[in-house]
Amino acid sequence: NAGVTQTPKFQVLKTGQSMTLQCAQDMNHEYMSWYRQDPGMGLRLIHYSVGAGITDQGEVPNGYNVSRSTTEDFPLRLLSAAPSQTSVYFCASRIAAQGEYEQYFGPGTRLTVT
Amino acid sequence: AQSVSQHNHHVILSEAASLELGCNYSYGGTVNLFWYVQYPGQHLQLLLKYFSGDPLVKGIKGFEAEFIKSKFSFNLRKPSVQWSDTAEYFCAVRTSNTGKLIFGQGTTLQVKP
Numbered sequence: 001n002a003g004v005t006q007t008p009k010f011q012v013l014k015t016g017q018s019m020t021l022q023c024a025q026d027m028n029h030e031y032m033s034w035y036r037q038d039p040g041m042g043l044r045l046i047h048y049s050v051g052a053g054i055t056d057q058g059e060v061p062n063g064y065n066v067s068r069s070t071t072e073d074f075p076l077r078l079l080s081a082a083p084s085q086t087s088v089y090f091c092a093s094r095i096a097a098q099g100e101y102e103q104y105f106g107p108g109t110r111l112t113v114t
Numbered sequence: 115a116q117s118v119s120q121h122n123h124h125v126i127l128s129e130a131a132s133l134e135l136g137c138n139y140s141y142g143g144t145v146n147l148f149w150y151v152q153y154p155g156q157h158l159q160l161l162l163k164y165f166s167g168d169p170l171v172k173g174i175k176g177f178e179a180e181f182i183k184s185k186f187s188f189n190l191r192k193p194s195v196q197w198s199d200t201a202e203y204f205c206a207v208r209t210s211n212t213g214k215l216i217f218g219q220g221t222t223l224q225v226k227p
Contacts, residue, residue: 031213033214033215040123040219040220041219042118042120042204042217042218042220043158043206043217044217045214045216048214050213058214059216090157090158092215097213098210100146100165100166102160102163103160105157105158106157107157108157
C-alpha cells in the first residue's frame with residue numbers, strides 16, 4: 001500500500017489563481033480530512049468527509065472547497081488564492097469516522113501564495 | 115466547541131533530562147487522545163494513543179502519557195530525552211460525537227547534545 005499520497009509537494013501561486021491539491025489513499029478508508037499547518041497554530045481542520053458523496057466543514061473552511069466522488073480521492077480546491085492561504089497542507093485518512101482507529105497522514109503540500 | 119491547549123510552546127532540554135509536555139482539552143464527553151510527533155522536514159507520526167482502559171499508555175521510543183479525566187489532561191512524558199527527540203509534538207483529541215480530530219498548537223522540543 002502506498003498509504004496517503006499528496007500532489008504536488010510544492011506549489012507557488014499568484015494571488016487570485018486557482019488550483020487543486022490532490023489527495024489519494026489506497027487503504028479503502030471511509031474518513032478523509034484536510035488540515036493546514038501554520039507556525040504556532042498547530043494543525044487546523046479545513047474540511048472532512050465521512051464517505052463518498054459526504055463532506056463537511058472543519059474549523060477553517062473559508063476559501064476552500066472539497067468533493068468526494070470516490071472513496072480513494074479527496075481533492076482540495078482553492079478557488080481564488082490569497083496570501084493568507086500560504087501554508088503546509090496535510091491530507092489524512094482513517095478507516096471510519098467513529099471507532100478506535102488511527103489516522104494516517106500524507107507527506108504534505110507546501111503552498112506559497114504571492 | 116472542543117479545543118486543545120498545549121501550554122509549552124518551546125522547550126529546550128539537555129540530553130538525559132526528563133520531559134513532560136502538557137496537554138489539556140475542553141470537552142465533556144468521551145474522547146480519544148493522541149500524541150503525534152513531526153521530525154524536521156517530515157510528516158506526522160503517531161507516538162501513542164488512548165482509547166479506553168489503563169489511563170497510562172506507552173508509545174514508541176520510550177514515550178508515555180497519562181490520561182487524567184478529572185483534569186481533562188493528557189500529558190506526555192519521557193524519563194530521559196535524546197538529541198534525536200528534537201521535533202515538534204502535537205496533542206490531538208477526537209470526540210465521540212463528531213469524529214473530528216482537533217490538534218493543539220504544538221510544542222517545539224529542542225534537545226541539546
